Amino acid sequence: MRTLRIAAGVEAVSLTLLVLNVLTVHTELVTSLGGPVHGTAYLVVIAATWLAPATAVSGARPWALLPGFGGLLVLRRVAGRDARATAR
Incomplete structure (x- = not known):
């Protein structure tokens, strides 16, 4: 789960940076590094x-x-299941 948490965070942050880059200055360096990440x-x-x-x-x-925020949704769904299981 640790790998999933890290990858989900990187996925969301990198997409946010890519979108902000496209909407503002559109720097080629950010695009060429951010896309593969x-x-x-x-x-x-x-x-x-x-x-x-x-x-x-x-x-x-x-x-x-x-794509983008799917990893965060997975983590939320798993955390919700764990919270319901411990509440019982």
Whole structure:
């Protein structure tokens, strides 16, 4: 889950930076570095989600396929399932 948390954060931050770059100055360096970082983080989120047993039980796996913020949605879904399980 640690890998998923890190990759989800990198995925969300890199997408935010890429969008801000396009909407403002459109610096080529940010695009050329941010694009591969975002793509790699997206693939790591998908792989880590499919490998984590907690995501199968919570039904969070399809959320990982959403680019940008899918990893954060997976983490939220897994955390919600854990909170409900401890409340019982």
